[in-house]
Amino acid sequence: xxxxxxxxxxxxxxxxxxxxxxxxxxxxxxxxxxxxxxxxxxxxxxxxxxxxxxxxxxxxxxxxxxxxxxxxxxxxxxxxxxxxxxxxxxxxxxxxxxxxxxxxxxxxxxxxxxxxxxxxxxxxxxxxxxxxxxxxxxxxxxxxxxxxxxxxxxxxxxxxxxxxxxxxxxxxxxxxxxxxxxxxxxxxxxxxxxxxxxxxxxxxxxxxxxxxxxxxxxxxxxxxxxxxxxxxxxxxxxxxxxxxxxxxxxxxxxxxxxxxxxxxxxxxxxxxxxxxxxxxxxxxxxxxxxxxxxxxxxxxxxxxxxxxxxxxxxxxxxxxxxxxxxxxxxxxxxxxxxxxxxxxxxxxxxxxxxxxxxxxx
Numbered sequence: 001x002x003x004x005x006x007x008x009x010x011x012x013x014x015x016x017x018x019x020x021x022x023x024x025x026x027x028x029x030x031x032x033x034x035x036x037x038x039x040x041x042x043x044x045x046x047x048x049x050x051x052x053x054x055x056x057x058x059x060x061x062x063x064x065x066x067x068x069x070x071x072x073x074x075x076x077x078x079x080x081x082x083x084x085x086x087x088x089x090x091x092x093x094x095x096x097x098x099x100x101x102x103x104x105x106x107x108x109x110x111x112x113x114x115x116x117x118x119x120x121x122x123x124x125x126x127x128x129x130x131x132x133x134x135x136x137x138x139x140x141x142x143x144x145x146x147x148x149x150x151x152x153x154x155x156x157x158x159x160x161x162x163x164x165x166x167x168x169x170x171x172x173x174x175x176x177x178x179x180x181x182x183x184x185x186x187x188x189x190x191x192x193x194x195x196x197x198x199x200x201x202x203x204x205x206x207x208x209x210x211x212x213x214x215x216x217x218x219x220x221x222x223x224x225x226x227x228x229x230x231x232x233x234x235x236x237x238x239x240x241x242x243x244x245x246x247x248x249x250x251x252x253x254x255x256x257x258x259x260x261x262x263x264x265x266x267x268x269x270x271x272x273x274x275x276x277x278x279x280x281x282x283x284x285x286x287x288x289x290x291x292x293x294x295x296x297x298x299x300x301x302x303x304x305x306x307x308x309x310x311x312x313x314x315x316x317x318x319x320x321x322x323x324x325x326x327x328x329x330x331x332x333x334x335x336x337x338x339x340x341x342x343x344x345x346x347x348x349x350x351x352x353x354x355x356x357x358x359x360x361x
Contacts, residue, residue, distance in 0.1 A: 044269050046297050066304045081148070086250060113146055113169075146346070150168050207234045216260070244334070247316075287326055
């Protein structure tokens with residue numbers, strides 16, 4: 001670079017005008033938005049994100065029921081409570097009857113999608129019981145009548161095709177970061193490219209794909225710009241970010257993460273960079289108390305609705321608000337209303353999924 005070339009500081013108003021017009025932002029502009037600290041400037045970013053969300057989705061919000069049906073896992077991720085070697089993680093494997101009952105309860109409450117999540121449970125992958133998993137997912141899909149997302153970790157291509165053949169709509173598989181050195185510190189002994197390619201293959205099969213980031217774990221602004229570029233290249237249908245919450249019994253138990261403002265700014269940037277995609281506001285980080293902030297940052301999906309007193313766990317905050325009823329639709333409705341938002345009709349979500357799927361047919 002010419003050392004005499006002066007690069008003026010990006011102008012916030014100009015950047016946001018570009019972003020609201022859905023023009024491509026340069027990395028230095030994205031970095032400028034990530035580094036905003038003054039409350040009034042951050043609010044301008046959030047306001048721009050809300051404007052874009054309203055243009056594409058109006059006041060409609062989608063809501064996901066969350067069924068974490070097995071907390072056993074063959075992996076040893078450094079950040080996860082349910083890592084294989086952690087005795088502090090509560091282990092359970094829910095029965096089909098428990099899962100179907102919970103799916104029915106969630107569907108009746110008005111969720112738009114059921115997210116069936118598990119650790120990479122050796123029972124299903126190493127002991128010849130994959131057909132049981134397929135049957136279970138098929139029953140949930142048929143009895144609920146709702147779109148279904150699976151979050152089972154890394155599966156084979158044949159297994160992913162089997163999920164699609166029974167009508168599974170979404171495949172969620174997160175890299176957490178696209179900085180390979182950082183990835184290798186987080187997802188120990190797991191192939192980066194294998195995870196990435198499975199999302200591409202999901203699209204080839206006609207499934208929608210979700211990608212996710214972990215915030216506050218040592219990523220730089222440059223890393224985030226790279227992640228956004230990878231997400232754009234993957235053309236993923238849902239993009240998400242969650243703040244890292246240190247977990248007892250893990251190598252990162254004492255890691256300091258600071259405030260969750262970074263997550264909120266990433267949500268807003270995702271809305272500006274991916275205006276027509278779904279972006280979750282997860283109840284799994286700050287619970288009901290943090291929902292309004294995430295919606296005001298531009299999210300248009302509320303995730304991690306969990307029925308109370310069923311013994312199901314969350315992920316980063318495994319029990320937060322669950323048995324108190326704070327993860328229910330009744331609990332989130334006043335927050336939506338305060339934000340000028342409302343749940344979309346269930347049929348409109350199904351239509352969105354089908355319209356998006358046409359891109360891959």
